[in-house]
Amino acid sequence: RILILDFGSQYTQLIARAVREANVYCEIIPYSKPFEIDSNLKGIILSGSPFSVNDQNAPAISVKDLVKKLPVLGICYGAQLTAKTYGGRVEKSSKREYGRASMIVQNETDVLLKGISPKSQVWMSHGDSILELPEGFEVLATTESIPVAAFKCNEENPLYGLQFHPEVYHSTEGKQIIKNFLVNICGCSQDWTPAHFITDTVARLKEQIGNRKVIMALSGGVDSTVAATLIHKAIGDRLHGIFVDNGVLRKNEFQEVLDTYKQLGLNVKGIDASKLFYKELKGNPEPEAKRKIIGRLFIEVFQEEANKIEGIELLGQGTIYPDVIESVSVHGPSVTIKSHHNVGGLPEKMHLELVEPLRYLFKDEVRKVGRELGIPSNLIDRHPFPGPGLAIRILGEVTEEKVKLLQEADHIYINALKETGLYATVWQAGAILLPVKSVGVMGDERTYEYTVALRAVTSVDGMTADWAHLPYDFLADVSNAIINNVRGINRVVYDISSKPPATIEWE
Numbered sequence: 001r002i003l004i005l006d007f008g009s010q011y012t013q014l015i016a017r018a019v020r021e022a023n024v025y026c027e028i029i030p031y032s033k034p035f036e037i038d039s040n041l042k043g044i045i046l047s048g049s050p051f052s053v054n055d056q057n058a059p060a061i062s063v064k065d066l067v068k069k070l071p072v073l074g075i076c077y078g079a080q081l082t083a084k085t086y087g088g089r090v091e092k093s094s095k096r097e098y099g100r101a102s103m104i105v106q107n108e109t110d111v112l113l114k115g116i117s118p119k120s121q122v123w124m125s126h127g128d129s130i131l132e133l134p135e136g137f138e139v140l141a142t143t144e145s146i147p148v149a150a151f152k153c154n155e156e157n158p159l160y161g162l163q164f165h166p167e168v169y170h171s172t173e174g175k176q177i178i179k180n181f182l183v184n185i186c187g188c189s190q191d192w193t194p195a196h197f198i199t200d201t202v203a204r205l206k207e208q209i210g211n212r213k214v215i216m217a218l219s220g221g222v223d224s225t226v227a228a229t230l231i232h233k234a235i236g237d238r239l240h241g242i243f244v245d246n247g248v249l250r251k252n253e254f255q256e257v258l259d260t261y262k263q264l265g266l267n268v269k270g271i272d273a274s275k276l277f278y279k280e281l282k283g284n285p286e287p288e289a290k291r292k293i294i295g296r297l298f299i300e301v302f303q304e305e306a307n308k309i310e311g312i313e314l315l316g317q318g319t320i321y322p323d324v325i326e327s328v329s330v331h332g333p334s335v336t337i338k339s340h341h342n343v344g345g346l347p348e349k350m351h352l353e354l355v356e357p358l359r360y361l362f363k364d365e366v367r368k369v370g371r372e373l374g375i376p377s378n379l380i381d382r383h384p385f386p387g388p389g390l391a392i393r394i395l396g397e398v399t400e401e402k403v404k405l406l407q408e409a410d411h412i413y414i415n416a417l418k419e420t421g422l423y424a425t426v427w428q429a430g431a432i433l434l435p436v437k438s439v440g441v442m443g444d445e446r447t448y449e450y451t452v453a454l455r456a457v458t459s460v461d462g463m464t465a466d467w468a469h470l471p472y473d474f475l476a477d478v479s480n481a482i483i484n485n486v487r488g489i490n491r492v493v494y495d496i497s498s499k500p501p502a503t504i505e506w507e
């Protein structure tokens with residue numbers, strides 16, 4: 001196990017993912033949080049930070065104490081903090097270095113830069129630079145603009161520093177450098193694999209759950225499906241899955257997802273509550289109100305079903321690591337822009353013990369585990385789909401008729417993406433029904449019908465996103481197909497807004 005101490009860098013999660021990609025387990029904790037050192041802990045990585053080590057309230061830890069116990073790798077701010085701690089000189093450089101730089105290796109025999117090209121592209125993002133290293137420290141690499149791009153020293157344990165960000169994609173050999181640290185310096189055994197995770201997790205679940213029963217809400221999404229499959233592997237049909245049709249799912253989704261669960265051998269009950277949802281959504285055009293209604297009804301329906309099963313003590317959830325990482329806030333509390341996670345109120349209200357088998361996995365790891373478990377690609381490689389479903393893609397009031405219209409248009413669009421192989425190239429896609437009617441002409445008739453907007457984005461985590469540059473011919477075909485086949489829609493537009501300033505969903 002490796003610990004990453006977070007000083008608030010935007011890249012900290014990327015460090016964790018790079019470590020996990022080398023099949024080594026790691027966790028992120030805020031730099032100020034105490035932690036235990038046991039025989040499983042093999043090394044420490046110090047992250048970057050938006051602070052300067054010379055700021056008065058710069059976050060700090062005692063690097064010297066750490067190095068007495070374990071090998072340490074400092075990245076960017078972490079490297080500067082290390083250099084400064086031992087008496088080096090870190091100052092604002094005359095020019096900020098941001099973006100690609102060429103690292104020139106000065107010591108190719110050291111185990112950290114072993115196998116790295118003599119000149120290697122790295123990603124820089126710093127205002128301060130290490131101008132002088134402390135006594136006893138050795139320069140391992142430079143760039144044209146800075147005298148120290150990588151350094152080492154041998155204290156009680158090896159101590160390394162990198163001024164650049166090896167975790168960022170543009171550091172072309174960065175992953176190898178991280179792997180060198182993990183394997184050559186910390187002696188990690190690289191056995192954190194999906195298969196290992198599954199065996200380990202199933203054993204742990206058996207221990208946690210014993211002979212009790214677990215209830216779980218399934219959504220057809222990747223996380224809840226993988227979590228349920230793991231729990232089912234541990235306790236079989238004592239896992240009771242509930243899948244609610246809230247009336248704002250995609251076309252045929254309810255039946256298709258239930259069929260797949262059946263194939264997987266999961267014990268899942270489908271509840272068609274769509275009429276109830278339509279009834280309560282009536283007359284409520286506000287996005288946040290719609291989210292709240294859907295969230296509340298979902299809990300009510302779920303709870304009613306839970307009450308029918310005797311002796312439920314545990315609640316399964318598909319929580320993943322990015323939801324639980326404690327972040328170091330450098331800009332004060334963040335503002336709620338949209339209230340996501342519509343099932344947020346579930347556990348507290350129900351007083352059930354939580355079972356969260358994916359709590360320490362990133363999304364890409366959840367997918368790898370899902371594949372290893374034999375879950376079909378139509379579930380594993382699905383685009384994300386919001387909990388409030390099509391309700392936040394029908395701007396304004398939601399009615400059953402509008403849902404039907406949007407389901408048809410969305411179905412044509414998503415199928416076309418799949419048929420042309422474009423589905424896998426975008427992060428998320430969907431159609432939005434606008435509250436706008438416009439004039440058209442079909443045959444000799446004048447039409448006055450709705451407009452649908454198509455949305456497709458590329459993204460890594462949904463936090464930022466670019467609109468996808470789908471081919472014009474493809475858009476033309478989809479537009480034709482929708483207008484010719486969906487009565488009630490006579491105009492199709494394509495959304496070319498990125499996030500920020502727009503968001504992915506329109507509401």
Ligand code: XMP
Pocket residue numbers: 291338339340341342384385386387388428462463499502503504505506507
């Ligand atoms: P935005 O629209 O904020 O969306 O750019 C980012 C990602 O979050 C999804 N999303 C939601 N998911 N409940 C959810 O479970 C919600 O209320 C919700 N709103 C947005 C959105 O689909 C995208 O993947």
